[in-house]
Amino acid sequence: MDRLAAGPGRARTPPPWRELGGKAYFRLPLSPFEMTITDTALSARLRQETKAAHTRAERRGIMRAFLTGQLPAESYIALLANLHAVYSALEAGLTAQAAHPHVAPLYDPALHRVAALEADLTLLAGADWATRYRPTGAAQAYAARITELARTAPLGLVAHAYTRYLGDLSGGQILKRMVAPILKRTDGAGTAFYDFPGIPDPDGFKQRWRAALDALPLSAGEADFVVAEALGAFDANGAVFEALA
Numbered sequence: 001m002d003r004l005a006a007g008p009g010r011a012r013t014p015p016p017w018r019e020l021g022g023k024a025y026f027r028l029p030l031s032p033f034e035m036t037i038t039d040t041a042l043s044a045r046l047r048q049e050t051k052a053a054h055t056r057a058e059r060r061g062i063m064r065a066f067l068t069g070q071l072p073a074e075s076y077i078a079l080l081a082n083l084h085a086v087y088s089a090l091e092a093g094l095t096a097q098a099a100h101p102h103v104a105p106l107y108d109p110a111l112h113r114v115a116a117l118e119a120d121l122t123l124l125a126g127a128d129w130a131t132r133y134r135p136t137g138a139a140q141a142y143a144a145r146i147t148e149l150a151r152t153a154p155l156g157l158v159a160h161a162y163t164r165y166l167g168d169l170s171g172g173q174i175l176k177r178m179v180a181p182i183l184k185r186t187d188g189a190g191t192a193f194y195d196f197p198g199i200p201d202p203d204g205f206k207q208r209w210r211a212a213l214d215a216l217p218l219s220a221g222e223a224d225f226v227v228a229e230a231l232g233a234f235d236a237n238g239a240v241f242e243a244l245a
């Protein structure tokens, strides 16, 4: 008799295969059809689900001119001042919540950009840059959203850190090459924003950061929240690029 056949008083155990078209197929622990979106690592979801938003942000407002080196230097300085408002909110929020279990594994001051932005702005626009380059309404709204998250939902800061810092470590390095023609300088000055002296191996760093992200013990709803917040972050960046055009 079949070893697995249910006898009297024996629980019916499903066989580890199923028959399809007269053939027996062994069941994998989880077939692709049974997988849900929550089985995908968060870093992979972020990459896939923000792809279209990334393409849109790349094309909004001043970004096209930036990528072709046609951006007026004044607009580039204004962009830095707007980013200063955003990173100030992000880094204040991350630092205030550095011990939070959703933030701690991803917290690394080597990523922080405020000091580099201030160095570039002081060099390019003078010590009084902040009085001459006010953040746009779009940058203020973006910064306000980050500050609100720091207070009410620190997990959302992770989405904003992903959108800005992983972008700076990736495409930011392409954009850096356009800064010299925009500023019409050959000495390489004014590009501290793109330099991460504390991160000598950006690719290795990004891999470790993604692994730490994937190790966060998140519910399906929390993972969805991070993806939704990252989509909002891409849109907030696009709104700043448009406000500066």
Ligand code: HEM
Pocket: 043, 046, 047, 054, 057, 058, 059, 063, 067, 162, 163, 164, 166, 167, 168, 170, 171, 172, 174, 175, 233, 234, 237
């Ligand atoms: C025209 C401007 C841009 C260019 C040329 C650019 C280019 C790139 C490139 C080449 C990558 C690496 C893709 C890969 O590893 O396969 C990347 C990744 C990334 N970019 Fe951009 N990018 C631009 C604008 C932006 C903007 C505006 C944001 C958001 C503020 C952004 C956020 C990101 C993020 C978060 C990643 C990491 C994706 C991941 O590995 O999960 N990028 N970008």
